[in-house]
Amino acid sequence: MPYLNTLQDTKLSKLHHLDIAYIAVLLPLLLIIKAPMLLFMGVVLALLVLRKESTPLLMTLMTALGIFAIFLSSYGSFNFAGLSRLKLFLELLIYILIFAVSLQRLTREINFYLLLSPLLILALSLFFFHSVVMLGYVIVEIFVLLWVILSFRMQGSFQETFKMAGSMFAFSLPWVIVLFIFFPRISFEHASYGFKGEGERRMGHDGTMFLDNNALLVPSNKIVMEIGFQEKMPPSNQLYFRGSILYLDKKDHWAPMPMFVQRSYAQGYTSIEESITYKVTLYPTLKRWLYMIDSPQKAPKVDNHKISIDVDFISKTQKDIDETLHYQATSALKYTMNTNIDETTLNVALDTDITSNPKSWEIAKNIKAQIKDPKKRADAIIKVFKQNDLTYTLKPKALDLNNSTDSFLFDKKLGYCVHFASAFVNMARMSGIPARVVTGYKANPSNGIQNYLVIKEKDAHAWAELLIDNRWTRYETTAWASSMDSQAQELLDQQSNTQTSQLNLYMMYVKYQIETWILHYSHFRQLQLLDKARKDPLFIAQLVGTLLVILLLSFMLWRYFRQPLCHDKLICLMQPLLEKLQKEGYKRADRETMHQFLIRCSQEYNKNTKEIDKLYEVIRYGGDNSEETFESLKKLLKAFK
Amino acid sequence: MKFLLKLIQTHRRVRQGGTRYSALVVVMLFGFFLEAYMHNFNLVYITLFFVFAIAYVAGPLGLYNIGELEAKFAPRGRLFANTKGELYFAITNNSKTPAWAISLHVNTLSSEVGRIEGKETKEAPITIILPKRGEAKEDECYLQSFFPLSTVRFVLPIEGGYDTLVYPQPQGIPLRSFLQKQAMHFGEEKDFDGLAPYSGAEPLSRIHWPSVAKGETSVKTFAHEQTTQELAFNFMDAGTNDEERLSQLCLWVLECEKSHQPFTIEMPNRFIQSKKESIDAILEYFARY
Structure with a gap:
């Protein structure tokens, strides 16, 4: 409390106000400013704290230090060609601005550009950040700057100026919301430079699939993708996000079809019975795959990226994904497809080394001989898997990579998705069914709320696709494990709804909604809203209703902040009584004391104010400030009619 | 609303x-x-x-x-x-x-x-x-x-x-000097009781010439002086033009008010007596003159 009182009574000078503004706007920039410039800022700060006089010698030294700091900070980055890149140009501009402001601040004289620079720095910092955290910080920053201006203008106490800033802020909120929704946007691409706070690489799928110790297994909770479905989330068995298709069994790993292979293979949808549209936020993977639900209809459009989609419905960018991507995709859930698979692809999809896995070959050969229908053959292979008591484990024993299928199915019997998928594809190929391995992500619906779904690194998965009836059909190979070991079970339990994970998920959901509706609000979203308003009059009513509620809330907030501060507890306690009496026509005259007024009310208007007066006098002049007396007065005031 | x-x-x-x-x-x-x-x-x-x-x-x-x-x-x-x-x-x-x-x-x-x-x-x-x-x-x-x-x-x-209403600017000879000019002393001139430094406002008769000869300008002070019971100011004698006279009279009036001294002023068309009129009324008369 003493600290609060000190804060309340502190009168800030104009320079102090400016310092607060500078601290607020410079904080986020500390993340991008290079070390020499930070050092220069540190020296300036130390000189200000030590209250050093700005002698000509000191100013000359600081000028030299500043120029040197700018030089070092930009050393190697800048050349004249580099300056044409906006990010470098802005960085240099920030350095020069900080340099000029620091020197001016050392003189302790306020000039116009010292007053103006916080706003310039704020504007420049917005070039570098575009995240939910920065959104929150920008709002705080605007509030602080508003408070600084008001505090300087009002010369009031901290509480008063804070309340005034709150009231102005509340008053301006509805305007901000209305403008944000309706202000016309254009569909320019987002600038792709800036601070890459989210630039950390995500692990997961990497275009190959190892079966040895390099086998990909990342039981991490790091988020790879966030999905926002336009409508309801599809069921669990449809939440397969396609990454890459692997055709070649290289013993220790599976690889995609080589680039040099000429494929004249074509496939396309003949009809789509059910499709789903969703937005994907893909965090940096430093790979080129874009993930979409099986089976995507077309390549998505992504700002600053050229996306292609191949015959296997694999979507890729031309450069590594080193920043968060946002794209909208549509996938077919129920469809019929026309597949004209070419000879090369068919041969590769049937290629298997029968000599290295004799046991499997024996079984597959029998299946092939006994069953004609490929689907039934696949069912027979599944039966083999089920009969072999395979255990799903995250720590399998090393397989003999020279005969990995036999080793997995008949010897070790332990493995996870990659081992199951690899063995199944090999068995299918041996039995004459073209097959391939698909890697990607299998989302866990428990990581979703309503139409929002989070995909984590640990959701990386591999499954098999078999060409049955001229159509690639997905097989979830891990489903045939007879048991699961404790560690895998533990991982699965982690996914289930503990309170913390549920809370975390809700926070992610809020963050996602803010990103979708605020940070990535666009011309497209505006058109969506307009379209919805055209089709649905109820939506207009809802929108208007929501805006009115916001207006009302902001007005209430404004009223709350505008309430005069209570400096005298006793007077504040008496105020409702005075207002009540005034409403009834009994007004306290100018220069009339409270005692005189209460007595007059009692005598002239026959009001029961005598007791109140007594207690008032006891507290005001009798020195009795005890809680009990205040309580008694409160009771009397409450009972007053 | x-x-x-x-x-x-x-x-x-x-x-x-x-x-x-x-x-x-x-x-x-x-x-x-x-x-x-x-x-x-x-x-x-x-x-x-x-x-x-x-x-x-x-x-x-x-x-x-x-x-x-x-x-x-x-x-x-x-x-x-x-x-x-x-x-x-x-x-x-x-x-x-x-x-x-x-x-x-x-x-x-x-x-x-x-x-x-x-x-x-x-x-x-x-x-x-x-x-x-x-x-x-x-x-x-x-x-x-x-x-x-x-x-x-x-x-x-x-x-x-x-x-x-703006009253005339109070300026001119201080009341003390005016009084000193009017003051009469008792006894012979050589009966003075002491010397005081010359302030510039004392009449010539008060100057102690022997001290002037020595290089110090002093004035004679008397133990018993006849003070004026009622001050009588004359508008025409107060200055060379109307504004100067009004300023002078304004100064004297204010000084009289401060020292609670009654006074009279003889204006061209009016005779003002402080005992009959308030100071503010007199100043207002000056302001509007």
Whole structure:
């Protein structure tokens, strides 16, 4: 409390106000400013704290230090060609601005550009950040700057100026919301430079699939993708996000079809019975795959990226994904497809080394001989898997990579998705069914709320696709494990709804909604809203209703902040009584004391104010400030009619 | 609703004008707009809209801040020509909330009033020098505020401005010198009781010439002097022109008032007696002469 009182009574000078503004706007920039410039800022700060006089010698030294700091900070980055890149140009501009402001601040004289620079720095910092955290910080920053201006203008106490800033802020909120929704946007691409706070690489799928110790297994909770479905989330068995298709069994790993292979293979949808549209936020993977639900209809459009989609419905960018991507995709859930698979692809999809896995070959050969229908053959292979008591484990024993299928199915019997998928594809190929391995992500619906779904690194998965009836059909190979070991079970339990994970998920959901509706609000979203308003009059009513509620809330907030501060507890306690009496026509005259007024009310208007007066006098002049007396007065005031 | 009605009423009373900071806001909005539009940054859009909205709501808030004030001229004290004086204005805040950053302006002069508590009347002075005696009137009196953001200047004219009387500038020979000139001493001139430094106002008969010869100008002081019981001033003897005479008489009147000495003044068409008229009435007569 003493600290609060000190804060309340502190009168800030104009320079102090400016310092607060500078601290607020410079904080986020500390993340991008290079070390020499930070050092220069540190020296300036130390000189200000030590209250050093700005002698000509000191100013000359600081000028030299500043120029040197700018030089070092930009050393190697800048050349004249580099300056044409906006990010470098802005960085240099920030350095020069900080340099000029620091020197001016050392003189302790306020000039116009010292007053103006916080706003310039704020504007420049917005070039570098575009995240939910920065959104929150920008709002705080605007509030602080508003408070600084008001505090300087009002010369009031901290509480008063804070309340005034709150009231102005509340008053301006509805305007901000209305403008944000309706202000016309254009569909320019987002600038792709800036601070890459989210630039950390995500692990997961990497275009190959190892079966040895390099086998990909990342039981991490790091988020790879966030999905926002336009409508309801599809069921669990449809939440397969396609990454890459692997055709070649290289013993220790599976690889995609080589680039040099000429494929004249074509496939396309003949009809789509059910499709789903969703937005994907893909965090940096430093790979080129874009993930979409099986089976995507077309390549998505992504700002600053050229996306292609191949015959296997694999979507890729031309450069590594080193920043968060946002794209909208549509996938077919129920469809019929026309597949004209070419000879090369068919041969590769049937290629298997029968000599290295004799046991499997024996079984597959029998299946092939006994069953004609490929689907039934696949069912027979599944039966083999089920009969072999395979255990799903995250720590399998090393397989003999020279005969990995036999080793997995008949010897070790332990493995996870990659081992199951690899063995199944090999068995299918041996039995004459073209097959391939698909890697990607299998989302866990428990990581979703309503139409929002989070995909984590640990959701990386591999499954098999078999060409049955001229159509690639997905097989979830891990489903045939007879048991699961404790560690895998533990991982699965982690996914289930503990309170913390549920809370975390809700926070992610809020963050996602803010990103979708605020940070990535666009011309497209505006058109969506307009379209919805055209089709649905109820939506207009809802929108208007929501805006009115916001207006009302902001007005209430404004009223709350505008309430005069209570400096005298006793007077504040008496105020409702005075207002009540005034409403009834009994007004306290100018220069009339409270005692005189209460007595007059009692005598002239026959009001029961005598007791109140007594207690008032006891507290005001009798020195009795005890809680009990205040309580008694409160009771009397409450009972007053 | 009440607030809006009040605002509309206030809007008519209060003059508003942009400041250089409003130009700055316009430049900022333009800059943010370019930044937001060129790079499609919603954070910049949000900042742009906040700047716009806050600058916009500053209008009604500033209007409400000053609009609840009522000011009128509150004459207090005397004002003399060519002399620093203070004009007082009573400023009443009819709102429950305080009014902030108020300043009082009379023509080109200004005085900071600061905050005025809710439901409070504050008497605010403004220092002024009026050049001429007589009636002084000025309609260009107003309250001004830059609250809240300094982007708009709110001006609330003070109805009627001020209308006051300026008395002649009190200047001339001090009353003491006048009295000394008139004073008669008892006994022979050589019976003086002591010497005092020459102040420049003593008559020649008082100068002690022997000390002048020695290089020190002294005057003789007497233990017993005949003081004038009632001072009699004559308008025509008080100076060489009317303004000088009025200034002189004004000075003497004020000095007499201070020392509670009765006096008479013989004006060309009137005989003034301080026992019959108040000092203010006499000064008013001078002011209007």
